Amino acid sequence: MLNDAVLTGRRRDETSRDAAEAPRSWMPQPAPAVPAGDDVTVMRTAILAKLAYALGKTPATARDRDWFVATALALRDRAVAASAISAGIVPPKRVHYLSLEFLIGRLLSDAMGNLGVAETVRAALAGLDVDLEAVAGAEPDAALGNGGLGRLAACFMESMASLAIPAYGYGIRYDHGLFRQVIEDGVQREVPETWLAEGNPWEFERAEAACEVGFGGDVAMSVQPDGTLRRVWRPAETVRAVPYDTPVIGRGAKHVNALRLWAARAPEAIDLARFNAGDHVGAVAERARAEAISRVLYPSDGTPAGQELRLRQEFFFTSASLQDLVRRHVAERGDLRSLPDHAAIQLNDTHPAIAVPELMRLLVDVHGLSWEDAWHVTTQTLGYTNHTLMPEALETWPVELMERLLPRHMQIIYLINWMHLEEVSKHGSSPEHLAEVSLIDESHGKRVRMGHLAFLGARRVNGVSALHTELMRQTVFAPLHALDTDKIVNKTNGITFRRWLHNANPGLTALAVEAVGAKVLDDPRHLEGLAAFADDSAFQARYAAVRRERKEALARVVEERTGIALDPDALFDVQIKRIHEYKRQLLNILETVALYQAIKAEPHRDWTPRVKLFAGKAAPSYHQAKLIIRLASDVAKRVNADPDVAGRLTVAFVPNYSVSLAESIIPAADLSEQISTAGLEASGTGNMKLALNGALTIGTLDGANIEIKDHVGPDNIFIFGLDAAGVQRVQAQPGYASRAIAASARLRGALDMIAAGGFSPGEPGRFRPLVDELTHGDRFLLTADFDDYWRAQREVDAAWRRPKTWWKSAILNTARTAWFSSDRTMREYAEEIWRVRVG
Structure with a gap:
């Protein structure tokens, strides 16, 4: 079948709806050498074999999706071959990373880059008249996360593989990840994200490793053969947890880890007796209830049923993961008392905090360890990463719900608490x-209190930026910190440069390699060598040309998605993140309105051309966030239609923010909006990605912005607003919002225009809830920071008009953000928290 006619067959001219998001080049090297003919032939033959024997297609009938699957399967074979090198070798210690989110996005570029076959694949497909970008665009985004938390977990997994740290990632294989966002007349509508509609070629189902997870029931006493009493949990319901493994390939394919995601299945697919009795729907009711656990990421918890489902999700994946790693340890090592010596378990936020009582239950009830031994094992094995300082974001569960759903765990929690309070x-x-x-x-x-539970059960509790860690000690965990002042440590977040520079911005990567050598591909610290070129006019021009190319590409994506045309010569001002009041997209919109009014008042003034880009999703039940999206859309509609501001100000809200869309936006951004209320953003990672790609940051002294400022230098960042201490002082002063509004004519004018229906003439009161929140409460201090934000934005305007100064700062941002690599973060975790060897 694989004859010359097949090798030269042409595909149908089909493209994915998301193909425009695919990076234009996948090879992180300048002018890559043409791959050896034998390599290309071998790759082409492998892809065609998968197309024929795995998909039953010929090149003449294959769609872009088929070519993607065939290519992915061929690359997966290479990953398996790489991992087979260490097969059967038991590492001294493994990391087990438990996270409710893994926002992995598309995997083809990662696989090609880390296997070192990007140009080989390109040439292999080109010989079949198949375009790699169209094939890459046919891969759906695996939207298994909401934002920074999930993307961080994905970066950490890739870095652990690249550093050869043996690890399993554990999460949920959601049938539908985070919803696909559709904007209709400015209103967000959520539709299912069907990333599994045609299967997932990267994964392996491991049905033989399935386990059962229980819910409800009661707890009985059992007399053991030695006469001791043991509590036995008798669940009323069991759900089968089926694992699916996705290979996580490290740089150079020297090490491959596994991301193990659990799917929920009913013990029996159908109740045949009920079905044959005519109850055809009821016969599959238990299956529907079980499979709902892994159906959707973050189901709304606005109802008791939704809240219960959230807890079921968290316990489901945590229990399955702990059962899996305990089983593996017993098979390899025998005695569970040695678990801390050979396993580290990291809880990514409070979602898997139920691991504390569940591990105790497994050790005491199932494996017969004494309470004292089990507590020692638990507290020496678990680590907990905190991601929020907002008390309402630290999970708590009603005791009544816990007692009903997890009765044995509630008993264990009570006992832990009693012993803790006694001490x-x-x-x-x-x-x-x-x-x-x-x-x-x-x-x-x-x-x-799940945060307290995780704190007590962990050997180390870490924050994710220097400021966040210190505020943890002073605020949410201050009473617990006073009891154990060594437990809280800092591990500032990082990003994988292989995804966010090499793959997302190949032009800039090529420029860096040409300037300082290919060593930057293996060790991002060598990017610091770019600082020597920051004042070089020729290098600045080439750097600016790379940015211009990416802006043109992004303009095509935005016009395709929104119909809005962007001027690539304008300053691209970007805010891309989950829509939340504390992230203050509304502050950005208010400044946009004020700028629009200023341009209208002086249309003949020489204004700095600016494009305001927004992207992000609001939680389905978060009404204020959804209203912010609608305001941004309505502002865009009016501003873009006004001839008085044409060429000076353009506004766009780009729907359905995703990893792939971020890969298009980030390399094209000139200005990075990191404007959260100081003290509330734990770290941020978008700020790191944007700075790495040369966007200058406008931001508050919050999260990792502080460390970015320290690394890039105060002259290469725009800082405004209150710091964390200032926020606390102002919040203690009643009436601060009304005073700030009264003192600022610009802010007052923007609020008045919004309140009067200036952007919603058919519904003048549409945005009254947003205006009322600012005038009567303003919990997140937009009014207090507005004037200083306006000042900083005008500094940005002036800096943009000095190209030599601007591009020097941009180059220094790229050069000096090497410290924010997730490789560095993982080394710190490995050495100081997990006590596991790197490499």
Whole structure:
């Protein structure tokens, strides 16, 4: 079948709806050498074999999707071959990374880059008259995350593989990840993201490693053969957890880890007795209930049923993961008392915090360890990463729900809490202090504090930026920190440069390689050598040309998605992140309105041309966030239609933000909006990606912005607004919002225009909830920071008009952000938290 006629067959001219997002080049090297003919032939033959024997297609009938699957399967074979080198070797210690989110996006570029076959694949497909970009665009985004948390987990997994740290990632194989966002007349509508509609060629189903996860039921006492009593949980319901493994390929394919995602299945697919009795729907009801667990990422918890499903999801993947790693340890090592010596378990936020009582249950109830031994094993094996300082974002669960859904775990939590409070009481604590450190919050009904639980059960608790870590010690965990001042440590987040520079911005990567050598591909610290070229006019011109090329590509994507034309010569001002009030997209919109009014007032002034780009999703039940999206869309509609501002200001909200869309936006951005209320953004990673690609940051002294400022230098970043201490001072002053509005004519004018229906003439009161929130509360201090934000934006305008200064700063941003590599972060975790060898 694989004859010359097949080798030269032509495909049908079909392209994916997302093909425009695919990077224009996948090879992170300048002018790559033509691959050896034998390599290309071998790759082409492998792809054609997969097309024929795995898909049953010929080149004449294959769609772009078919070529993608065939290519992915051929590359997966190479990953398996690479991982087979270490097959059967038991590493001294493994990392087990538990995360409810893994925002992996498309994997083809990662696989080709880390296997070192990008140009080989390109040439192999080109010989079949198949375009690699169209093939890459046919891969759906695996939207298994909401934003930074999930993307961070994906970066960490790739870095661990590149550093040869043996690891498993554990999460949920959602049938539908984060929803696909559709904007209709400015209104967000959520539709299912069907990334599995045609299967996933990267994964392996591991049905033989399935396990059962229980819910509900009761707890009984059992007499053991030695006469001891043991509690036995008798679940009323069991769900089968089926693992699917996706290879995570490290740089150079020297090491391959696995991302193990769990799918929920009913123990029995159908109740035949009910079906044959005529109850055809009821016969599959239990299956529907079980499979709902892995159906959708973050189901709304606005109802009791939704809240229960959230808890079921968290326990489902945590229990399955712990059962899996315990089973593996027993098979390899035998004695579970040695688990801390051979396994590190990292809890990514509070979602898997139920691991503390579940690991205790497995050790005590199932494997017969004493409570003392089990507690030692648990607290020496678990680590907990905190990602938020907002008390409402630290999960708590009603005790009643926990007792009903996880009765044995609630018993264990009560016992942990009793022993904990007994120990604290020895030091003469007051009732108020005991209430602060208790695992049970009784201030508004009894609720289990999952952050406290994770804190007590972990050997180390880490923040994700220097500021965030210090604020953890001072605020949300201050009472617990006082009991153990060595437990909280800092590990500032990082990003994988292989995805966010090499793959997303091949032109800039090629320029860096040409300037300082190919060593930058293996060690991002060598990017620092670019600083020597920051004042070089010729290098600046080439750097600016790379940016211009990426801006032109992004303009095509934006026009395709929104119908809005962008001027690549304008300053691209970008805010791309989850829509949330504390991230303050509304502050950006207010400044946009004020700028629009200023241009209207002085249309003949020489304004700096600016494009305002917004992208991000709002949680389905987050009404204020959805209203912010609608305001951004309505502002865009009016501004873009006004001839008075044409060529000076353009606004666009780009729908359905995803990893692939980020890969198009980030290399094209000139200005990076990182404007959260100081003290509320734990770290951020978008700020790192944008700075790495040469965007200058306008931001508050929040999260990792502080460390970015320290690394790139204060002259190469635009800082405004209150710091974390200033935020606390202002929030303590009643009426600060009304005073700020009264003192700022620009802010008052923008708010008045919005409130009067200037952007919603058919519904003047549409945005009244947003205006009322600012005038009567303003929890996130937009009014307090507005004037300084306006000042900083005008500094940006002036800097853009000095190209030599601007491009020097951009180059220094790229050169000096090497420290923010997730390779560095993973080394720190490995050495200081997990105590595992690198390489």
